Amino acid sequence: MATINATMSLGSADILSQPIHLTAAMTLYKGGTTATGLEQMHYHRAIIPTGTNFDLIPESDALKDNSNYVYIANKNTDVTHYVTISINTEVIGSLYAGDWLFMPWSCDLSAAANDSSIELEAFVASNTIEYALFHVGETLVTHTDA
Amino acid sequence: MATTTATITLGSHDISDSNISITNLNYLNTAGTDTGISKTTGLTRVTTSATANVVLLDSSATGGLQVAANATDIDKGKVFIQNLNERGDGSKYVTVLLTAVEIGRLYGGDWMFIPWDGGDGNDVEITPSSTTDTTLEYILFYQ
Numbered sequence: 164m165a166t167i168n169a170t171m172s173l174g175s176a177d178i179l180s181q182p183i184h185l186t187a188a189m190t191l192y193k194g195g196t197t198a199t200g201l202e203q204m205h206y207h208r209a210i211i212p213t214g215t216n217f218d219l220i221p222e223s224d225a226l227k228d229n230s231n232y233v234y235i236a237n238k239n240t241d242v243t244h245y246v247t248i249s250i251n252t253e254v255i256g257s258l259y260a261g262d263w264l265f266m267p268w269s270c271d272l273s274a275a276a277n278d279s280s281i282e283l284e285a286f287v288a289s290n291t292i293e294y295a296l297f298h299v300g301e302t303l304v305t306h307t308d309a
Numbered sequence: 310m311a312t313t314t315a316t317i318t319l320g321s322h323d324i325s326d327s328n329i330s331i332t333n334l335n336y337l338n339t340a341g342t343d344t345g346i347s348k349t350t351g352l353t354r355v356t357t358s359a360t361a362n363v364v365l366l367d368s369s370a371t372g373g374l375q376v377a378a379n380a381t382d383i384d385k386g387k388v389f390i391q392n393l394n395e396r397g398d399g400s401k402y403v404t405v406l407l408t409a410v411e412i413g414r415l416y417g418g419d420w421m422f423i424p425w426d427g428g429d430g431n432d433v434e435i436t437p438s439s440t441t442d443t444t445l446e447y448i449l450f451y452q
Binding site: 165166168170173175176177178185187189190192194195196197202206229230231232234236242245247248251252253254255256257258261262263266267268269271279295 | 313315317319320322323325329331341342386389396399400407412413420448450
């Protein structure tokens with residue numbers, strides 16, 4: 164097993180009348196366990212063109228353990244550039260240049276195909292995206308070469 | 310305007326032969342600008358034993374958030390949610406949903422930070438997996 168830690172610091176000195184500062188730390192475990200860490204990952208960088216809503220992280224049978232974690236960052240620098248992140252018919256939100264997200268992800272194969280895939284669409288211009296998936300398994304494709 | 314930052318560090322010394330360390334600092338700005346977000350719900354702590362859906366952030370037409378955002382879409386909110394329970398035996402969690410779509414599961418100690426576009430009816434909801442008291446903290450920054 165591997166040990167993967169995710170920590171976050173969230174703070175502002177002036178959004179409230181008093182400073183606010185939150186910290187959170189977690190270890191990424193397999194679902195239903197107390198000490199068995201996730202041990203597989205993907206870490207990608209991609210340039211996403213505009214005009215198409217892509218399956219960034221497709222659902223698959225090997226991922227359906229419901230204990231996957233996703234990090235996505237928009238590496239563009241023009242503040243008007245953004246991507247939308249959605250699952251099924253729901254747009255979760257927009258990642259503008261410099262934004263990131265981190266969330267658990269339930270790969271659910273019980274509904275229609277691709278219903279739980281994480282989708283991404285770029286707007287205004289191509290957006291450079293970095294994303295990591297810490298996961299429980301991967302469906303490998305059997306070769307079809309002669 | 311206010312200055313609010315969110316920093317993440319993802320790290321592992323043993324998931325591969327080389328150390329993995331991902332760090333990213335994000336200034337929480339309004340959509341398409343470099344002007345800082347100036348509104349927040351403040352930090353909320355809630356304990357529930359419900360096993361039915363519980364609305365954390367109400368984005369309905371009568372919800373307080375849309376009123377605060379002048380009856381328009383919240384547009385580029387940022388949500389932090391943490392399950393403060395102990396992990397226990399690892400069998401208990403809360404399911405986080407956007408309207409009726411499951412996003413993922415927060416086990417004890419887990420946290421998440423996502424953008425949230427809001428809009429009429431796009432509530433952020435949770436469904437605890439058991440009647441054991443579940444304590445969450447959450448905060449929304451929005452424009």
